[in-house]
Amino acid sequence: MSDRETLLKILDLARWAPSGDNSQPWRFEIVADDHIAIHGFDTRDHVLYDFEGHPSHMSHGALLETLRIAATAFGLDASWTLRPGTSDARPVYDVVLRQRSDPAADPLFPHIEPRVVQRRPMHTTPLTRMQRDALAAAPGPGYEVQFFESFAERLKVARLLWDNAYIRLTCPEAFEVHREIIEWGARYSKDRIPERAVGVDPATAKLMKWVMRSWPRVEFFNRYLLGTVPPRVQLDFLPALACAAHVLLRPRAPLADVADYVAGGVALQRLWLTATSVGLHLQPEMTPVIFRWYSRSGKSFSGVAEINERARALAGDFEALAGARESDDFVFFCRVGVSSVPASRSHRLSLAELMAEGASARS
Numbered sequence: 150m151s152d153r154e155t156l157l158k159i160l161d162l163a164r165w166a167p168s169g170d171n172s173q174p175w176r177f178e179i180v181a182d183d184h185i186a187i188h189g190f191d192t193r194d195h196v197l198y199d200f201e202g203h204p205s206h207m208s209h210g211a212l213l214e215t216l217r218i219a220a221t222a223f224g225l226d227a228s229w230t231l232r233p234g235t236s237d238a239r240p241v242y243d244v245v246l247r248q249r250s251d252p253a254a255d256p257l258f259p260h261i262e263p264r265v266v267q268r269r270p271m272h273t274t275p276l277t278r279m280q281r282d283a284l285a286a287a288p289g290p291g292y293e294v295q296f297f298e299s300f301a302e303r304l305k306v307a308r309l310l311w312d313n314a315y316i317r318l319t320c321p322e323a324f325e326v327h328r329e330i331i332e333w334g335a336r337y338s339k340d341r342i343p344e345r346a347v348g349v350d351p352a353t354a355k356l357m358k359w360v361m362r363s364w365p366r367v368e369f370f371n372r373y374l375l376g377t378v379p380p381r382v383q384l385d386f387l388p389a390l391a392c393a394a395h396v397l398l399r400p401r402a403p404l405a406d407v408a409d410y411v412a413g414g415v416a417l418q419r420l421w422l423t424a425t426s427v428g429l430h431l432q433p434e435m436t437p438v439i440f441r442w443y444s445r446s447g448k449s450f451s452g453v454a455e456i457n458e459r460a461r462a463l464a465g466d467f468e469a470l471a472g473a474r475e476s477d478d479f480v481f482f483c484r485v486g487v488s489s490v491p492a493s494r495s496h497r498l499s500l501a502e503l504m505a506e507g508a509s510a511r512s
């Protein structure tokens with residue numbers, strides 16, 4: 150039977166789930182010895198990338214799947230439901246725990262803590278058949294898993310990400326977000342992305358930090374000093390070539406509501422943990438997916454018309470690359486490859502800070 154101590158141990162593991170910009174859009178409440186409530190929230194009011202809260206909904210899914218996997222190691226089955234009547238912006242998930250008949254822990258359990266984002270160039274060693282098959286099966290039957298593996302395909306993705314990064318770096322609304330999410334000078338960060346996990350060399354990081362103190366500085370650099378070139382080369386173009394493959398998750402049914410994005414998050418975490426289990430690192434490449442969400446729903450994300458126009462063109466290029474129609478949904482895009490373990494990573498808020506009772510700042 151479960152008890153509070155066991156539930157705390159499970160939550161302590163579950164909090165290692167990934168979330169966009171390490172936002173950890175969740176707070177935990179232990180309701181009873183067999184019942185946890187996850188209080189989700191999103192960051193759409195101040196984070197341009199959190200389109201209609203969907204990346205946060207995906208993070209909720211990643212958390213719920215991590216919690217489910219962690220529970221198996223304690224002989225428990227965890228099943229969750231979205232609490233009826235809760236809003237998209239603050240969904241509550243009720244997780245019920247029951248004794249498990251199978252004594253074995255889920256095979257993905259050992260990979261919960263070692264899973265980490267790798268933003269630096271990886272080896273180009275091709276995927277083995279075993280790795281590709283494992284990745285293709287990981288998200289389950291609801292998703293088509295599309296691979297871009299050859300040099301020519303990776304080059305096409307590199308070009309897409311090059312154009313994508315131009316949008317990211319010249320968009321004033323995105324600047325505010327980038328400024329908030331990097332913890333400068335840090336190797337670890339409990340609630341943001343530490344500078345050294347960003348993926349640029351120390352000289353570029355120093356320059357970025359200085360330039361990013363004000364938007365006029367960024368604009369000046371971009372306009373007169375080719376300011377977007379060094380970060381685009383280091384963060385987008387080279388990593389896009391330096392990997393084994395890019396992987397696109399395409400849901401077989403249209404994404405209609407919050408539950409579909411939560412399911413997308415379950416799928417992405419299964420893909421990521423599986424990648425870790427077969428010796429691969431992974432980096433999400435979500436911004437082209439997010440810009441496409443905006444474009445295809447006819448919404449603008451910038452006050453600068455040219456930026457929205459570029460995002461529309463990018464959506465078309467992404468569809469051409471994937472052989473998709475405008476109406477087809479994409480839910481997750483990433484690159485995978487063999488690499489050493491990153492020397493820097495995001496940490497997490499403590500369990501005490503994540504308990505709903507102690508959460509005042511964000512929930």
Ligand SMILES: Cc1cc2nc3c(=O)[nH]c(=O)nc-3n(C[C@H](O)[C@H](O)[C@H](O)COP(=O)(O)O)c2cc1C
Nearest residue numbers: 167168169170171204207265266433434435436495
């Ligand atoms: C929905 C979602 C979207 C993400 N998008 C990106 C992305 O576009 N680029 C990137 O480098 N990392 C992305 N990440 C990775 C997070 O930044 C990362 O998981 C978080 O900072 C915690 O770090 P960790 O995964 O190393 O524990 C994304 C993660 C999630 C769950």
